[in-house]
Amino acid sequence: MPVPPFLLWRPGRVQRRIFDAVLAAAVTLVCLLSAVESPAAGPHESAWVTLVASLAMGAPLAVRRLVPLGAAAVVLSAAAVCLATGLVPDFAFPGPVLAAGIALYSVGAQVPGRRAVMALVAGAALVAAATVVADDSADGPGSFEVALVVLVFGVCWLLGWTLRERRAHAARTAAQATTQAVTEERLRIAREIHDIVGHSLTVIAVKSAIGSHVAAERPAEASAALDVIAATSRSALTELRRAVGALRTDPDFAPTPTLAELRKLADRAAEAGIDVRLDVRGDCEVPEGVALAAVRIVQESLTNVVKHAGPTSCRVDVEGVPGELRVEVTNDGTTARRPAVDGAGLTGMRERVAMHAGALTAGPRDQGGFRVRATLPYEQPA
Structure with missing residues (x-):
């Protein structure tokens, strides 16, 4: 009141x-x-x-x-x-x-x-x-x-x-x-920084390990790994500056990530050895907040695949229907390593979904692998 x-x-x-x-x-x-x-x-x-x-x-x-x-x-x-x-x-x-x-x-x-x-x-x-x-x-x-x-x-x-x-x-x-607003803003910034830094550092860690392993025998592959590390670092710094800008009093005019960022995330995961199949279909003209939540959910899901599943295949399905955006990320889990279900990443995903009064399910599949499924409802303009 x-x-x-x-x-x-x-x-x-x-x-x-x-x-x-x-x-x-x-x-x-x-x-x-x-x-x-x-x-x-x-x-x-x-x-x-x-x-x-x-x-x-x-x-x-x-x-x-x-x-x-x-x-x-x-x-x-x-x-x-x-x-x-x-x-x-x-x-x-x-x-x-x-x-x-x-x-x-x-x-x-x-x-x-x-x-x-x-x-x-x-x-x-x-x-x-x-x-x-x-x-x-x-x-x-x-x-x-x-x-x-x-x-x-x-x-x-x-x-x-x-x-x-x-x-x-x-x-x-x-x-x-005031206290609640400050707390919610801190949680929002914490989610943004976790999603940005966590994904990028995971890719960097994987590629640096590959580069160090093949440096002596396959220098060309090691050089390619260093190129990926450099590109990922630059991208992470750009997104991190945008997130930190939310802490400043000056207005931040950087564009909010859209569903177009999904292709970049898929390409970055592919550079870490994940075979990503991305399928975006339906009406994807959604509000900025819904698009940002979808991007971060996919980002965290791919980070978990890179971190826990190793080289494997992964499918990202994004479907837009009237008044709702559906996101599903699955992997086949061929290396039998499953992501933890209680980590900060999945907690952040649940918080993002809850902000839009949506639903999130995350857990192992019966046929192996792991699935993250989210629905993000939104109000359509009259």
């Missing part, structure tokens, strides 16, 4: 300070208006007392992110005093409640664990007690208003707590997605 962007958005420090300063000024003004008596009743306290009380309820909100518990303690205490003493008349009690609710919201959003719950309980109890005292003086809110105060405090705190939990969950989800 994608993470909503607004949950990960964080305003800058200057933006937060400006917003909190404006909020504190607005709440102070609301509390100032709440503390002013109605003209009919006439004022019963000095103007400076009203101003100080209003600042005590509103100004701490400017630092609510830095010291949420301290700001909440000052705001809740000031609101309780104003309500208990009648400084704020009964018809204007929502002003102090608004200031205290914002402070408790900040506690829920900023303070984790038990301290946030304790702040909610203590704040609600303090202001509720103040409203009871004011009710005894016949000037404060009644029991309905007491319940309303507790409800508002609980809702404000719960909103802050919910936002904090959602943000924490979004951050964990984003971190997990």
Whole structure:
């Protein structure tokens, strides 16, 4: 499930300070208006007392992110005093409640664990007690208003707590997605390098052994083996540079291997002593990812034939049908050496097939030899 962007958005420090300063000024003004008596009743306290009380309820909100518990303690205490003493008349009690609710919201959003719950309980109890005292003086809110105060405090705190939990969950989800993406990219690069280096080094190892064996008696054959080694090395270096380019930040415009590469793989295996019969038929206009997977599967299969089967015959069949590419590599196994079924190469093939929701079977044949069969489905353009 994608993470909503607004949950990960964080305003800058200057933006937060400006917003909190404006909020504190607005709440102070609301509390100032709440503390002013109605003209009919006439004022019963000095103007400076009203101003100080209003600042005590509103100004701490400017630092609510830095010291949420301290700001909440000052705001809740000031609101309780104003309500208990009648400084704020009964018809204007929502002003102090608004200031205290914002402070408790900040506690829920900023303070984790038990301290946030304790702040909610203590704040609600303090202001509720103040409203009871004011009710005894016949000037404060009644029991309905007491319940309303507790409800508002609980809702404000719960909103802050919910936002904090959602943000924490979004951050964990984003971190997990990043870790998974990095892991998948490493596996992809590991498969590419294994397929490229493994195939080429296998051919080089076989031809170097042949060249060393016949160097004294058949120098022409040894020279041909060296030519194969040189060509294979150059080709491996080219493909390796392309794979390593995926680790760089610069864009890589090298073309992705296509099914045309299968002929080169067959020729390279033939140079290592394998009689390869390649048959590509059907609709082979497939997506780049499917073509790359097919090329790497054939490459790894031929590498295993060169490495484990020795000089033998091998058949590569690639068939394209609507919505699916089928790949099959078989060898007759005349030297009776079978490839390991749990190696990194076959694991890489399974991963490539799984990326396309396909199927892979690999194992010995009843009549001898080894078979690798893969199906790579893909969506056809409408």
